[in-house]
Amino acid sequence: MKQRNGELGRRALASSGGLVAGYAALAVAELVSVAVRPEASPVTAVGGAVIDRTPAAVKDWAIRQFGTDDKLVLQLGILGVLAVLAGVLGLLGLRYRRSASAGVLLFGVAGAVAATGRPDTVGAVDAVPSLVGAVAGAGVLYVLLARLPVGAGGGTGQGAGRKTEGSEPEREPESAEPERSSEPERSSGSGPGRRGFLMAAGAVTAVSTGAGLWGRRLNASASVDAEASRAAVALPAPDSPAPRLPRGVDLKLPGLTPYRTPTRDFYRVDTALTVPRLDAGRWRLRIHGKGVRNPLTLDFDALLRRRLIERDATMTCVSNEVGGPYVGSARWLGVPLAEVLREAGVRPPSQGGRADQLVARSVDGMTLGTPVETVMDGRDAMLVVGMNGEPLPFEHGFPVRMLVPGLYGYVSACKWLQDLELTTFAAYDTYWVERKWARKAPIKTESRIDTPRPFASLKAGSVTVAGVAWAQHKGIERVEVRVDDGGWHEAELAAQGPVDTWRQWMWRWPAKPGTHTLQVRATDRTGATQTSARARPIPDGASGHHSVVVTVT
Known part of the structure; x- marks a missing residue:
């Protein structure tokens, strides 16, 4: 019984060693991502890859089940899976220490592939956090497994000594790790050997926690700069104010949704696991493509100097079920999009224009396609800079997003906008169209x-x-x-x-x-x-x- 308990104890230690190694890998990757960009951290990169490859029906189910908590559920799920796999690798390391450590490296490679395969990737540098974190995790696992107390069965390690009743221990192949020495402190699953393992694991956990917190603090510093950028924005008065609302537009009944949705209550549905926090001073919008005679590049200050319109408009997400919550109304401030396109020399197809699709690209790699004819038909399509009297919140696209009334958001409401390309529906399928959603999506009554x-x-x-x-x-x-x-x-x-x-x-x-x-x-x-x-x-x-x-x- 004592021997059995000792073996169970060793397995528990090995599994916990895998968890500590996984924790160290993620913490180091988090710290390294500061030097690259937060979106390159493994959990964010893998989560984004999962979202990209999830069938539309499954995404629809997740939104129905978890609402705006769907991203949190996904991240917790990824961490849960990683924890299980880390524990399994720790158990594998009882006999195959090198193989278990190599398994950690493989997960790092998977994270690197996910990071570099996302639409918003900036190149091979996005692989660095996952790879560096994996190397750290593999090293931690190898060292911790080496400190495991030797069990009554003969030890730990690559093909560690195995013996059967009435026989001598089998000789290990020369390529295997040498059998552990039978030092007194490692002669059983308890005692100083266990204490040594726990002290090492505790030290690694403490250092990893410090590294992770340091990484988050540095990322938070960048966020503070973005917050300061937003706080410094002074929205000009609109050249065309919103029409005065008639008396009785809001019945103000208990339980009835207010006519204008408070910003804090406005729905958010997107694929961004990490909300982009951009510095308005560094933001640029490029307008180019088919039929664009005068390509434009606008900065935020230039945008604010243009003619601004203020309008009340209701937005609806295509994921909204019948009776669902993903619809809201706000007062928006922005630059008329049709005016900008005309300045760039764009004409709608009905007037001989060569492009019928306006592709909007976000800094997170999202692409949305809007009919050019709709954008330029006289409705108040705009490049939005303000929401309910304030600069856009980060969650809703600061510094600039798109809005085209009458169309579902996935074809009209690109957040964190950075690029507008004129093309055709025949030539290019955007993110959601690739996933079998309709190309054109007017909002249903x-x-x-x-x-x-x-x-x-x-x-x-x-x-x-x-x-x-x-x-x-x-x-x-x-x-x-x-x-x-x-x-x-x-x-x-x-x-x-x-x-x-x-x-x-x-x-x-x-x-x-x-x-x-x-x-x-x-x-x-x-x-x-x-x-x-x-x-x-x-x-x-x-x-x-x-x-x-x-x-x-």
Whole structure:
């Protein structure tokens, strides 16, 4: 029994040695990434590669299940997998120390491949953090395994001495590591040998923690510079202020989404595991490509000196399920995009232009494709610099993002914008189109019940049913509600704000006891009523009537 317990103890130590080695590798890589760029750290690089290669249906599921926490869940999942594999390598090292250490190096190579294969890679230098971290982790594992106490079976190491009952220990091949000496302090799975291992592991853990914290602190210093850059931005007054909102545009009912979404509550859906934090003073926007007679390169100050417009507009993510939360309305400040394109000599296809697709590129490598005809058809497409009276938050694209009202975000709302290229849909597929999403994606007419909430328990009598409806760049003409598949009842609409924003609605329901299903549908100003046919977000947005089930007593 004592021998068995000693062997189990050695295995636990070996596994923990693998975990310590993995921790050291990640900490060193984090520190090295400071000299390269934060996006090159292994967890971020591997996470980005996972996102790039995940089928659209799986991404859609992750967003439904985890919402804006999907990236955190992914990172925790990656760390969990790495921890398991590190523990397994530690166990392997009981007999094959060199092979286990080589396994750590292989994971470093995988991280390097992931880092250099991302759309935003800056070259081979992105591989450095993963490779340096892996070398450190492999060295740590090799040294820690060498300090393991020798078990009753004869030791540790590459093919360490094995013996069977009634026989002499087998001789190791000459190429194998020499068998450990039978020093008194390593004669069993406890005692000074174990203490030596634990002291070494503790020292490595402490140093690794210091390295990781130092790396994060240095990265935070760069973030402080970016924060200072944003804090120094003084947004000019718009040359074309937003039209004054009519009285009654916000019904201000309990449980009803406000007409204008506070910035802190505005949804965020993107693929960036690390939010880019850019210095506005170093930012540049390049405009070039097919049919561009006058290529432009703009800096942030030059952009702010141009004509600025201020508009209220509602944005919708294509991942938004029927009744989902990924829709919000804000007041945006920016430069009219069509004016910039015309200055560059761009003409829409209807006027003889050679390009029908505007490809926007983000600093994180994301690409979005927008129809040139739509951008230049007179709507308030803009290069956004402000949101709700302040410079854009980093999470929403500081210093500059794109916005084209009436189109889902994945074809119109590039954040952290750095490049605009004129091309054709036939010549180039952007990030999401490569993953089988539609090339062109006008927002569908949709509506949502905000109150009462699903499965609410209500009292019989007059119940206020309310929500929002949207059909950006078309406007909402009518909203109707029905109970238990009965007849449709027209709801009262809030005052109509700008055509690119959503519209609130309410209906007084004479509720009777029982369990009931409430449904809503909207009709836009073109006369089109939203379909009842249910469709998932892929490939061009969800559809169907939103419904909630409530109980009335």
